[in-house]
Amino acid sequence: MQTTATSAESPAAHAPTSPTGGPPDRSRTAIGHRALWMIVILALVAGAYAWYDQRQGVDALRGDVAQRLASGDAAAAQSRSRESDLANALRDAQARLALLDARLSEFQSQQAALEALYRDLAPSRDELALSEVEQILVLANQQLTFGGNVQAALAGLQVADGKLARLDRPQLGPLRRALARDMERLKAVPYVDIAGISIRLDQLIDAIDALPLAKDERVAAPRPPAVPASDPAWLRFLEGMWNDLRNVIRIEVSDRPPAPLVTPEQSFFLRENLRLRLLSARLALLTRNERSFEADLRAASGWLEQYFDPQNRQVQAALATLSQLRSIVMPGEIPDLGTSLEAVRTLKAAADRVPAPGR
DSSP states (O other): OHHHHHHHHHHHHTOOOOTTSSOOOHHHHHHHHHHHHHHHHHHHHHHHHHHHHHHHHHHHHHHHHHHHHHHHHHHHHHHHHHHHHHHHHHHHHHHHHHHHHHHHHHHHHHHHHHHHHHHHHSOOHHHHHHHHHHHHHHHHHHIIIIIOOHHHHHHHHHHHHHHHHHHOOGGGHHHHHHHHHHHHHHHTSOOOOHHHHHHHHHHHHHTGGGSOBGGGOOOOOOOOOOOOTTSOHHHHHHHHHHHHHHHHSOOOOOSSOOOOOOOHHHHHHHHHHHHHHHHHHHHHHHTTOHHHHHHHHHHHHHHHHHHBOTTSHHHHHHHHHHHHHHTOOOOOOOOOOHHHHHHHHHHHHHHHHSOOTTO
């Protein structure tokens, strides 16, 4: 306590003195006190302003923070809402995916069942090709057997060989070799224009009714001499009557043998028999019966020469046509396609014994 009082009195003891050596000036002290109070007031004002300014900044910061917090809450709420929607959509998608998986499994099982059924029912490509080749060979063999159409049969064999060549299977080699042998045999058969010969025979058959018979041949009567116009009328009348009487009986001299007399009924049957002979020749042509074909043509030529007018152009043309047809050399024995048919049927039987893969 004593030390504190001593310290309080030391400023007064050391206070400045006036120049005259008296006590300090009170006015100067009052000014100092005022300045001190002014400084204190300014400091308080500055502190208050600083506090106010800081308070405003804090309020603004709080408002900004509150606004941002509100925006964040709204965004969070919106995010939660979207998350909920996404969760619902995800659940729907998962449900649909599960449904699609179930349908896919069902479809795969149905597809497997259909493929198994198709493998059981549908033949393979090789089996189809062999069936087609067999049908082609059967048709070609029928062309040879019933029609003797070598060219059609050869074309059928070439088509069958082309189908087998596109397959390119080693096991088809024996069948292709059999087809090659049959094609060489067919190429060696002489070509006969069956269609052209049949057309010429049909033309002869159609022309039979127009051919004149030998009994109908007549020598043209000589022209009567002209009656002069200067003769009297009674003389011209007598000469015309004489010419008519001369034409009643005519004597014809011919170096040919007499034509056989054929009644109208016999002429009808003659033409029909000639037509039947030509039809028989056409049938023999289709069946490659050379002996019957030549015999029918020879008989038809003999009837034309005997009963029809040989001086007529139509009869001469018919005889020339028959002579040309008789000179045609008919092919001998026509080969069949039994070797190729046996080869394709053997391959089909072997394919039926081997089960298809997956059965």
